[in-house]
Amino acid sequence: MKVHEAAAKVGASPRALRFYEEKGLIAPVKQDDNGYRLYNDNDVERLRWIVALRELGLSIAQIKNALASIDKPSAFLEKVDAARGKLYEEWLAASQMLRAFDETLARWHQKENISLDEAEAAAENIRSIRSLRDKWSDKWDFDGIARQYGTHAPLTVLQHFISPSAYDAALAQTLEWLDPQMEEKGLELGAGSGNLTMLLAESGAQLTIVEQSAEMLAILRQRVPQVTARRGNMLSLPVASSHYNFIATSFAMQYLDRQQQLLALQEMDRVLLVGGRLVISGLMAIESGSQPADEPKSRNHEEAAHAITPSTLSELTGWLKQHHYDVVSRHITESIHIIIAVKM
Known part of the structure; x- marks a missing residue:
């Protein structure tokens, strides 16, 4: 099937499918005479995985890494488990930034005045928390x-x-x-x-x-x-x-x-x-x-x-x-x- 048919089957746009191909997630066969991409059933199943994992929040790099182990369930689970943990880290960081922003904005409204010092203090607190998380490493293997x-x-x-x-x-x-x-x-x-x-x-x-x-x-x-x-x-x-x-x-x-x-x-x-x-x-x-x-x-x-x-x-x-x-x-x-x- 051609790109528009494949895109309709997986609920994505032809443009998205071309993007996934550029990133190395999918490799449809190209016709020799006109260069059109042809997608088989295996390609469509892989696209379904890509679309689903993308909607679940995985990055292109994480999806590519996970799909490399799609035939090995334990390895696949390990990779998506790690991706889930990363997604939680990003959610938590965003939540903390939003809370700090809300608290700073509330103080500005109460005083009817904006303060650069307060904005910098809130930013430094977020920076400090991020640094603490980022510098941990497994020294013990x-x-x-x-x-x-x-x-x-x-x-x-x-x-x-x-x-x-x-x-x-x-x-x-x-x-x-x-x-x-x-x-x-x-x-x-x-x-x-x-x-x-x-x-x-x-x-x-x-x-x-x-x-x-x-x-x-x-x-x-x-x-x-x-x-x-x-x-x-x-x-x-x-x-x-x-x-x-x-x-x-x-x-x-x-x-x-x-x-x-x-x-x-x-x-x-x-x-x-x-x-x-x-x-x-x-x-x-x-x-x-x-x-x-x-x-x-x-x-x-x-x-x-x-x-x-x-x-x-x-x-x-x-x-x-x-x-x-x-x-x-x-x-x-x-x-x-x-x-x-x-x-x-």
Whole structure:
């Protein structure tokens, strides 16, 4: 069929089809005698995918990347999952810009005067948040660690700082303090290969997990197929606002720097319902400037020590109290603490 017929079948314009061809998304056969494009059934099916994914918000580059794996469902899902996370990041950034714009505009209306200083301050705040998100990177190669160590991957990363028994105790106390109930909507962040997830899922709660490593997610989906697993970052959660009864995160905050940890708290606050529970467990120093009491297990792993940023207990609890949470904390070992907070 010719371009106009193919375009009518997929609900697009002939111009759009030519654009997709220019971008390398489709390659119809050209007739030798007149150069007209001819589209077969496979071309039309591919065009249907292109149109659908475009409407869902994927960029041309993301669609091209995903369609390269259309015959491999697991690889295709991994790519569109990553694209979904990026779409949430863009939505969240746009929402924050709009909120800052609204607040600035409201102040101008109240004073019946415009202020360049206020506009620059709002812009700098948005710039700072964007910088915090953009500068995070996976220094630890969690995909590689997941492939090599499987379900033991999370503890493998931490083995120079904590013992397996301390790790297990932290997970158990996180579950105990969280006390998830049947049918509650719960969220776990930085879920890794699913060690805490398995405990939470046994409660019957409707659990969603967020994890940035595709390989960790693959392990987790095999271990706990009943949960909703999403690829994403703690700094821009790919979930709806004001939606969850509880949030848990265990041994994940230390992979963010201190400012990013506070931004992660802001994201948790965005998605947690009033009355909801938040439990954070992991490596923590008591006060700003101090270090966790436990040293790395081996002096040969100083590089690993520099690659993490233990949370500061007083800083996290201070932020939560300032944002109207009822907060208590407990220690598991000298370097492992747990924060329990209820959103008032």
